[in-house]
Amino acid sequence: MTEPKTKDSHxxxxxxxxxxxxxxxxxxxxxxxxxxVLDVITEIQRFQQPDLAYRFACRVGVCxxxxxxxxxxxxxxxxxxxxxxxxxxxxxxxxxxxLPRIKDLVCDLEPFIDTWKKAGAPFSGSRTRYDPxxxxxxxSPLRQAADAGLQxxxxxxxxxxxxxxxxxxxxVGPAALNRAWTLVNDVRHAKRQETFEKAFSENGCQSCHxxxxxxxxxxxxxxxxxxxxxxxxxxxxxxxKEDKK
Amino acid sequence: MxxxxxxxxxxxxIGHRVSGVALAVFLPFxxxxxxxxxxxxxxxxxxxxxxxxxxxxxAEWGLVTLLAAHLFFGIRVLxxxxxxxxxxxxxxxxxxxxxxxxxxxxxxxxxxRVY
Amino acid sequence: MNRYLFIAQRLSAMILAPxxxxxxxxxxxxxxxxxxGAEILSRTHGSWAWASFYFAFxxxxxxxxxxxxxxxxxxxxxMNQAIINGFCLLFGLMLLLLGIRAxxxxx
Ligand code: SF4
Ligand code: SF4
Ligand code: FES
Numbered sequence: 395m396t397e398p399k400t401k402d403s404h405x406x407x408x409x410x411x412x413x414x415x416x417x418x419x420x421x422x423x424x425x426x427x428x429x430x431v432l433d434v435i436t437e438i439q440r441f442q443q444p445d446l447a448y449r450f451a452c453r454v455g456v457c458x459x460x461x462x463x464x465x466x467x468x469x470x471x472x473x474x475x476x477x478x479x480x481x482x483x484x485x486x487x488x489x490x491x492x493l494p495r496i497k498d499l500v501c502d503l504e505p506f507i508d509t510w511k512k513a514g515a516p517f518s519g520s521r522t523r524y525d526p527x528x529x530x531x532x533x534s535p536l537r538q539a540a541d542a543g544l545q546x547x548x549x550x551x552x553x554x555x556x557x558x559x560x561x562x563x564x565x566v567g568p569a570a571l572n573r574a575w576t577l578v579n580d581v582r583h584a585k586r587q588e589t590f591e592k593a594f595s596e597n598g599c600q601s602c603h604x605x606x607x608x609x610x611x612x613x614x615x616x617x618x619x620x621x622x623x624x625x626x627x628x629x630x631x632x633x634x635k636e637d638k639k
Numbered sequence: 640m641x642x643x644x645x646x647x648x649x650x651x652x653i654g655h656r657v658s659g660v661a662l663a664v665f666l667p668f669x670x671x672x673x674x675x676x677x678x679x680x681x682x683x684x685x686x687x688x689x690x691x692x693x694x695x696x697x698a699e700w701g702l703v704t705l706l707a708a709h710l711f712f713g714i715r716v717l718x719x720x721x722x723x724x725x726x727x728x729x730x731x732x733x734x735x736x737x738x739x740x741x742x743x744x745x746x747x748x749x750x751x752r753v754y
Numbered sequence: 755m756n757r758y759l760f761i762a763q764r765l766s767a768m769i770l771a772p773x774x775x776x777x778x779x780x781x782x783x784x785x786x787x788x789x790x791g792a793e794i795l796s797r798t799h800g801s802w803a804w805a806s807f808y809f810a811f812x813x814x815x816x817x818x819x820x821x822x823x824x825x826x827x828x829x830x831x832x833m834n835q836a837i838i839n840g841f842c843l844l845f846g847l848m849l850l851l852l853g854i855r856a857x858x859x860x861x
Contacts, residue, residue, distance in 0.1 A: 466641065466642050466643070467642055467643065555643060557643065557644065557649070558829065561829040561830060562828060562829045594756070594757040594760075595756065595757075596756040598757075600756070600757065600759075600760040601825070601829075603652040603656075604648065604652065604716070604719050604720070604731045605648055605649045605652055605731065606646075606648045606649075606729065606731035606732060607643055607649070609729070609731065610646075610729075619730075619731050620730060620731075623719055623720050623730075626720045626721070626760075627720065627721055627723075629757060629760060629761055629764075630761070656822075656826060659819070659822050659826075660823070660826060662819070663819045663822070663823055663845075666815065666819065666849060667848065667849065667852055669856075670849070670852035670853050670855070670856040671852065671856075673856035673857075673859065673860055674852070674855050674856045674859045675859075676791060676794070676795060676859045676860045677855075677858075677859035679791075680790070680791030680792040680794075680795050681791065682791070683791030683794070683795070684790060684791040684792075687789050687790060687791055690789055703778070703781060706774065706777075706778060707778060710771065710774045710775065710778070713767055713770075713771065714771055716767075717764065717767060717768065717771070720764070721764070745778060745782070748782055749781070749782060749785065752782050752783075752785050752786045753785055753786070
């Protein structure tokens with residue numbers, strides 16, 4: 395690691411370089427009134443380190459591809475203002491925890507994507523295009539339960555924050571279980587029972603210790619921890635009954 | 640400590656776990672001691688006089704405290720997992736303070752009762 | 755942890771909670787004037803109430819503890835799953851046998 399030397403009006407930024415083996419390299423980046431962590435990384439890549447690898451796409455918090463570890467905590471970097479995280483002019487940016495590192499700030503998301511399948515994630519419809527659409531009341535309890543877990547942007551921040559994942563990589567983790575929660579409550583999902591059973595398989599929802607790291611760090615304020623306890627509550631009674639029409 | 644680990648609900652879960660391990664290790668010995676009673680009260684007393692020694696007393700106090708901690712934090716887990724509750728963003732952080740107070744209460748009561 | 759182990763562990767926890775409260779209460783009550791074998795045995799001897807209380811205790815503990823230990827070994831060690839399962843099964847059986855022996859010797 396190069397010796398950090400903070401000049402006035404500059405940020406001293408340590409960036410992970412390398413794959414699973416690597417080191418933090420220090421860069422001096424001009425401090426600006428308005429900049430996000432992603433802006434800082436982009437500035438390093440444009441002007442100082444053209445071969446720096448990192449991921450982003452939308453820059454507005456929609457695609458979920460820019461997540462990194464910033465000063466020890468997982469964050470979506472495109473919506474993280476420097477002021478919120480900078481510590482004495484210092485910033486350390488590393489790839490997400492709990493995932494294999496490919497190069498610099500890019501990690502391999504495959505294990506994370508695999509957990510979605512393990513928890514029974516794909517939606518499976520029971521109607522064809524010739525059937526009328528299902529008639530679901532938006533205010534029915536099941537629909538509301540499912541709605542609470544929707545809008546996940548698959549950023550893997552929660553997966554990276556979870557210590558149970560850190561200990562046991564077979565644990566499917568918060569994002570996939572949150573997805574399973576939305577599916578078991580979705581009466582249009584044809585394989586609710588199968589999703590339910592997958593969510594309760596070895597290394598499923600029972601492994602969660604309610605640390606709440608997932609909920610604390612989810613950038614869009616979803617509550618995977620609560621979804622997981624919701625699943626656990628079903629352990630005695632099984633799938634929730636379909637809402638009365 | 641790592642910021643992902645230095646918050647209440649994380650520590651509560653680690654405390655619950657570590658107290659559980661300690662109790663599991665201790666339990667077989669507890670059962671063995673009680674089994675000495677099969678040879679009458681006197682045989683048991685031979686071991687129980689050990690309990691008058693200060694280090695043993697302190698260890699006993701530790702076990703009572705661990706049992707209380709595991710009990711209260713275990714009740715917390717059951718409440719978290721099996722009770723319904725108006726949705727609250729940080730429910731996982733609930734009941735930690737009351738559980739800690741209850742544990743300290745039992746630990747102090749034990750000391751008061753012994754002396 | 756699979757679903758049935760989870761059910762077994764949480765059910766045993768629900769049984770243990772009130773039993774442990776009574777146990778703690780008894781400890782706090784009995785400890786004040788020192789423990790003696792005679793005093794302990796006079797309470798438990800021939801009492802069916804205490805006998806069933808302690809049997810329920812031993813049974814639930816023998817279910818509850820090994821499942822917890824299994825999770826911990828899985829998460830905190832790199833031991834092979836089959837070894838963990840075998841170890842926890844043996845641990846549970848040992849608790850059960852020692853516990854039953856302890857209860858039968860005090861009633
Ligand atoms: S609440 Fe569960 S899933 Fe979320 S971080 Fe904690 S252990 Fe992981
Ligand atoms: S639940 Fe939140 S933190 Fe987890 S992947 Fe989805 S959006 Fe990201
Ligand atoms: S770049 Fe799309 S969410 Fe950050």
